[in-house]
Amino acid sequence: MSNQSKSSKSPNMPRSGKDDPIEFSAGFWVMKEFQSVIAFRAYESVVTSGESRSVKQLQNMAFEKYHGDLNNADSLGLAKKFMLGLEMFDGIYDTEDDPATGKSKKVLKYILHLNAKATIVSDPNPQANGINMLTLSANKKSDRSIISGRTIWDMGKKVEMHGRKVLAYVMKSKYKSGKIPSGERWEDYLKFCRYKMYQDSIQAKNKNKRKATDDDSSLGVDAEKCDDENEESSVSLPSGPITQDEEDQIIKDWDNDFTFPGYMAWALWGFIPMEGLEAYKACCFSTGDNMIGKKDSSSGRRAVMNQSLQRKSSAAKQKPETFTITKEDVSAISGVLQNTVQTSKHEFGIQIFERMLDEVNKEEETWKALVLARPEVFDDPTAFADWYPFQRWKAAEKKKENILKEMHGFGKNFLHGETAASAAPSTQKPSGSLSFTMDDDVHVPVSTVNVQEESENAAEDASVESISVGVLSSP
Numbered sequence: 001m002s003n004q005s006k007s008s009k010s011p012n013m014p015r016s017g018k019d020d021p022i023e024f025s026a027g028f029w030v031m032k033e034f035q036s037v038i039a040f041r042a043y044e045s046v047v048t049s050g051e052s053r054s055v056k057q058l059q060n061m062a063f064e065k066y067h068g069d070l071n072n073a074d075s076l077g078l079a080k081k082f083m084l085g086l087e088m089f090d091g092i093y094d095t096e097d098d099p100a101t102g103k104s105k106k107v108l109k110y111i112l113h114l115n116a117k118a119t120i121v122s123d124p125n126p127q128a129n130g131i132n133m134l135t136l137s138a139n140k141k142s143d144r145s146i147i148s149g150r151t152i153w154d155m156g157k158k159v160e161m162h163g164r165k166v167l168a169y170v171m172k173s174k175y176k177s178g179k180i181p182s183g184e185r186w187e188d189y190l191k192f193c194r195y196k197m198y199q200d201s202i203q204a205k206n207k208n209k210r211k212a213t214d215d216d217s218s219l220g221v222d223a224e225k226c227d228d229e230n231e232e233s234s235v236s237l238p239s240g241p242i243t244q245d246e247e248d249q250i251i252k253d254w255d256n257d258f259t260f261p262g263y264m265a266w267a268l269w270g271f272i273p274m275e276g277l278e279a280y281k282a283c284c285f286s287t288g289d290n291m292i293g294k295k296d297s298s299s300g301r302r303a304v305m306n307q308s309l310q311r312k313s314s315a316a317k318q319k320p321e322t323f324t325i326t327k328e329d330v331s332a333i334s335g336v337l338q339n340t341v342q343t344s345k346h347e348f349g350i351q352i353f354e355r356m357l358d359e360v361n362k363e364e365e366t367w368k369a370l371v372l373a374r375p376e377v378f379d380d381p382t383a384f385a386d387w388y389p390f391q392r393w394k395a396a397e398k399k400k401e402n403i404l405k406e407m408h409g410f411g412k413n414f415l416h417g418e419t420a421a422s423a424a425p426s427t428q429k430p431s432g433s434l435s436f437t438m439d440d441d442v443h444v445p446v447s448t449v450n451v452q453e454e455s456e457n458a459a460e461d462a463s464v465e466s467i468s469v470g471v472l473s474s475p
Contacts, residue, residue, distance in 0.1 A: 022142075026117075037264045038078045040262060041088060041156075043156020044283070045065055050372045051375065053378075066079055068080060082131070088269065091274065094108075111267065114258075114259055115257070158262070166196065166197055166266060166270070175189055193263075194256075195250075197258075356403050357404075357407075371389055
């Protein structure tokens with residue numbers, strides 16, 4: 001039985017149906033934003049773990065990661081780590097002196113919340129009206145029961161959705177290299193992200209007549225109030241295409257504290273994470289096939305799988321490349337390869353095997369990420385036996401196993417002197433055929449070269465002898 005089913009309220013929280021409103025200096029919207037940041041970290045940790053559980057079990061796992069073990073007072077869940085500023089939350093607070101008490105206090109960095117109306121302090125005492133276990137765990141403003149695993153799961157997915165959207169803007173910008181351009185700061189990069197999301201929200205509101213604000217309600221966001229506050233100091237949006245320099249100037253002049261749901265999570269672990277938190281960068285805020293997805297989203301899990309399958313299918317349909325080289329080129333290539341093999345055949349062989357392993361490892365990780373993104377596969381693997389990504393993952397594992405066996409046998413043969421004779425210089429006339437072949441499913445940058453020799457009589461009439469080079473491609 002999970003901790004969630006044992007207790008739905010923290011031991012020090014009242015158990016009545018409706019409680020006194022929770023006091024928080026920055027307001028309820030910011031309180032729910034902090035909860036969504038922690039929820040996203042719990043959600044991503046569970047999804048990327050590869051656990052083969054039901055959705056309900058995965059939600060229970062997210063619940064325990066968020067709250068910790070409710071039966072152990074010393075347990076450190078993500079909520080408590082947020083309050084203390086530990087691990088993936090390290091560096092989110094500045095230490096300042098409190099002139100009223102003469103003691104130091106931990107103040108949340110302004111860049112992470114952009115709320116000019118409040119100084120947000122981390123203090124375990126609820127009377128401080130700051131960040132504490134009550135504000136980080138309470139379900140609603142007037143309901144102090146702790147948030148459920150399902151709510152945590154939904155919050156995490158919502159943050160992921162907004163993160164994916166801003167990632168798309170970043171990948172088309174000057175920040176797509178993952179580095180801050182010379183002369184700019186990390187804060188400038190975050191301002192660009194906020195501006196793009198602000199622009200997106202205005203365009204969506206004008207098009208859908210604020211229908212999109214329903215998506216924010218599940219995060220506890222008062223979207224209408226937020227929009228009103230953010231539009232007070234906004235600048236007009238460009239009506240047509242503009243140059244990079246023009247957009248840079250618009251963003252520079254843009255004076256707005258607008259933030260989007262999940263902004264803090266994006267700032268901490270996004271495409272360019274906060275300094276010191278690079279090791280905690282969220283995988284779904286990165287590019288590649290290993291991103292976590294949402295079922296019915298054009299940028300979600302199903303779309304990522306379909307795009308990957310389309311790339312594989314397109315590669316399989318490509319015709320082998322062909323080109324012609326002269327007989328002198330063949331002789332030169334033959335001499336280089338022969339000298340390389342004769343000089344250090346064992347080292348050459350090991351290098352080939354290592355390249356094969358590198359390629360098959362990449363293939364295995366690609367398909368494995370797609371399979372692990374669907375936990376239901378492990379509930380009944382037989383039902384997915386014909387699923388293409390599952391088949392490709394298993395095939396990659398088998399190829400890797402075969403390569404390791406061949407590599408072991410290759411080294412063993414050298415130890416027993418079985419290849420000593422072949423390592424000696426050959427006295428036989430070259431057959432004119434150089435062939436390096438391997439399983440077509442392995443992506444190895446080694447070509448199969450077939451040299452088509454003419455008869456001795458026909459060779460006198462030919463001015464150039466051609467060969468055909470077929471480049472291996474993956475199905």
